[in-house]
Amino acid sequence: MPVHKKHHNTPESPTTRVSISPADVPSQESFHQHLRELIRGATRVVMEEIMQEELSLFLGAEWGESTSQRRGYRNGSYTRDLVTTSGRIEDLNVPRDREGQFHTQAFERYSRYEPQVAEALTEMFVSGSSTHKIGKVANTLLGVAPSASSVSRLNESLSEQFESWRIRPLQTHYRIVYLDGIHFGIRHGSGCDSSILLTILGVDLEGNKEVLALQACAEESREGWLSILQDMRSRGAIQIDLFATDGHEGLLGALSELFTATPRQRCLVHKQRNVLSAIPRRERELVQADLVGIWKPEKKEDALANLVAFKAKYAERYPQAVRSLCEDEEHLLTFYDFPVGMHRHIQSTNAIEGFFSNVRQRTDQIDAFTTETSCVRLVWAVMQDIRFHKVTVS
Structure with missing residues (x-):
């Protein structure tokens, strides 16, 4: 039996349309x-x-x-x-x-700014922005331009916090200490020079990483490293189980004077880069396999045998590369004297390089700092938000 279509007894009402005048629509600015x-x-x-x-x-x-x-x-x-x-x-x-x-x-008790606003203004200040520029940006975003005295007070607060951190006591004993520097541009009048921020990153007996010291220097030198290492010792860090470093002469000279008996591991990533720079590009892949093979064995005796074999194989063909490998040779395989679980953490300075990379991501928008002091303070401020991963220390 066919199904009949359902009929509606009530007439359909016409669709009601509401016309909106463009004058009734608020502008984006007034809406916000x-x-x-x-x-x-x-x-x-x-x-x-x-x-x-x-x-x-x-x-x-x-x-x-x-x-x-x-x-x-x-x-x-x-x-x-x-x-x-x-x-x-x-x-x-x-x-x-x-x-x-x-x-x-x-x-804050005497602050006229919400903490997030105060932090943002402070970071602009220490990054080298002028009070006028800070006021202009704040006025655009917040509708309020801070006075010069307000910005100065914010900077004073940051300076006090940084100074407390800089002179704080350190632990007596650290399992690993990484040493390296990161370069920043510093404005001097109409010009801009490169300055280096010497950095000490420590790993305590529980595997926790901590930046122990920061110090800006015009250049990486023995005197600069002596200064920051002496500061580290004066605040209590006197027992270090291992230093992980690159091969800078000034750094090595400072360590040999202050920490004569402390073992040191030469960064194998830096060493590999230095050796391969003396090899023609077409040959690098083959040589790299032999080079990395030196420190791949489980036992130190096998690694030493591979080192001897590498030098014998390439001494005549690539003497400059072999000379580069032999520099600091006694510190290439120090990691074998430590537990296997630590090896990947101490074969290179990747731990501190990773910290530098994190800092760079947050400071790349700054072309140059006005002073070395503002540079150190901003890196310290950025550092407060960086969370370090624990490392194996046994």
């Missing part, structure tokens, strides 16, 4: 301005509620509550302005106690 106002309003409400909760915890009692744990009384509030990532919040109500002992954690 309205959105920022809503965010600021919400931020104000949340911050004021949080500060009231902080005060309740500080006093040990809610508003009007009578308890034996009460440690003080409320005393109204005062207003202040606070610059946030959404712009300026005016007349923010900050609660206070009668004794004047309560200080909120929502922002």
Whole structure:
């Protein structure tokens, strides 16, 4: 039996169309301005509620509550302005106690900037940006231009934190210490010179990495390395099980003077690069296989045999490459004297090179720093966000 189509008794209503005049559509600028106002309003409400909760915890009692744990009384509030990532919040109500002992954690006691804003302005300052440029950028993003005195106070705070870090005591004993330097451009008048940031990266007895010291120098020299190594020792780091280094003469000279008895591992990545630079490109793949084969065996005796065989095979054909290999030869296979689990961590200075790469990613937008001091401080500030992986130390 055929199925009949269903008939609708109610007539269909015509589609209602709403016409919107272009004049009714807000511009993108006004829309974002309205959105920022809503965010600021919400931020104000949340911050004021949080500060009231902080005060309740500080006093040990809610508003009007009578308890034996009460440690003080409320005393109204005062207003202040606070610059946030959404712009300026005016007349923010900050609660206070009668004794004047309560200080909120929502922002620094004398700061007029939200922590994220203060950090961003500080990083711009230490990167070499002028106060005028910082004000221009902040005014564009936040609608507020910080005064020169505000930026100076932010920089003073950073300087104090860095100075506390720079002189902090170190552990007595480190399993591995990596030494290397990273180059940055420093402006001098209309010109720009390269300066090196000498760096000490330590690994403690638990396998935790930590930057022990940073020091800017005009050039990598024996005197520069002596200075930073002496600083490391003066802060307590006197027992080092192994140094991992490249072959810079100034560095090696400083180590031989201050840490005569400490074993040292020559970075095999740097050594391989130096040796292969003396080999024609068409021959490098074959020579590289023999070169890397020197330190591949499980036993040191086999590695030494491979070293002898390599020198015999290429001494006549590539004497310069063999001479390069023989430089610092006694420190090429030091890693064999340590547990097998440590070998991949100490055969090269990749640990500190990785740190440098991380720093570069965060500072590449800076063409040159105004001073060596600003360079060190920014690298230190960037370093606070870098999370190091633990290494095997046994």
